[in-house]
Amino acid sequence: MKFRKTISLILLLIVIGSVSRVINIYSVKYLDARFSREDGVIRGTQEFYIEKGKDAVLLLHGLTANPHSVKEIGIFLVERGYTVYAPVIKGHGTSVFDLEKTNYLDWYNSAETAYLKLASNHDKVYIIGTSLGGLIALDLASKYDADGLIVVNAPIEIKSEFTNMLPLVYLVSPYSIRGLFTLQELPIAVDLKLYDTLPLKSAAQLVSYLNHVKPKINNVDEPILVVQSLKDDIVNPESADYIMNNVNSSKKELLLLKDSTHINIVTSDKELLEREGYAFIKNA
Template structure:
């Protein structure tokens, strides 16, 4: 029997004009973390697609059965779907979603008009995560990493446990995206929180300094932690992302 998707974790799509924005959620998270941004972009007339990555928004056990290949394939399928009905498509994502957005920009330059990684991972500098990624005799799950936000009144719909088998997947995906940065030639807008308890903020400067694009912008967020898309800077992100897209049209 297929497990049900958690309430609030459903994928979303908003019909709009010929400019599309693909929004990708993060590792162990769900489309819930990107829905606010998607709604604001939809209100501005964009065609918006927010897929649910395989294994996410269901259960940690469901996620344990997936790999980075599955997450990449889902993101690529969503890009193709949006590209089929839009003249230009921009890709944004939070955390691992940002990693996926960079991956898409590098490998599908004909389909990505601009990329906006938000607190993205291209270097997972976590000794704890590295220590368990290939270790023997580890438990199947370890405590989760979700809901890192300055605004404590909001909760991210993310797993409270992480499948250990998925750590090596996200580390590998981040490393691949890091190596692919020079292949990104589209306009790039890096958005990053100054304080992030999940990923080190220097990921932002690595991205900005290594992409092959000659149009790179960097915005630092002072009032949000890792899940910035539903934190205090969520409206700033929406308006700055809109402005960036308009500059490329």
């Protein structure tokens, strides 16, 4: 009798898991179809390259984001005489299903190609990266001699007790549906044209990538400004301390944004970031 009950329970769990998985996948397809696209690209998410001066800034967006999310800081820097290039990290700006097919080497290679393009015809190249872009910035700086970098909310430590359970969760729910942001942040996510979902395969790639980058941080010796939102609900703010304590930069500065979250840089903090970021690059 016990054996039969056990088998019945297992079968029930399999059915529930299968139904949950199907619902999850079809929900994601519905959400993904809501974006307005042109030739497969979500409108407004294309890369932007603005030639202005002999010194250039490479802008790297975060996971599930796109160049539109860093355009404001890009325009700010162009107005101050810098050439700015914000490439699309592979898998972004089109469909969450494209993102799911990529790995962290694809993400890095997208940024490396953009960096080398700028480095080939500009006197100086600075790198600014947000979230995943911050990790990539550290990775690039560990290999190349950039002239300075600013990393914003780089995920060295992630606030999640589920990272070790991703393979198990994937069996039931292969996508996280906007569980990334609070209801207050949802309008911001929409305005920034972020994907509505995060493939758990991509989340696992992010974890693998941060573990790949961490040992290389002590190879970073460029001037660095580490920026961390104290109300970040995704990245542990101690990530900033780890970076500060492990880079070998003679010039390193820490900027804490006391009122901002991972994606919501409030107006007062945004003005502070622009002001301090510009001053840092100018004097790097």
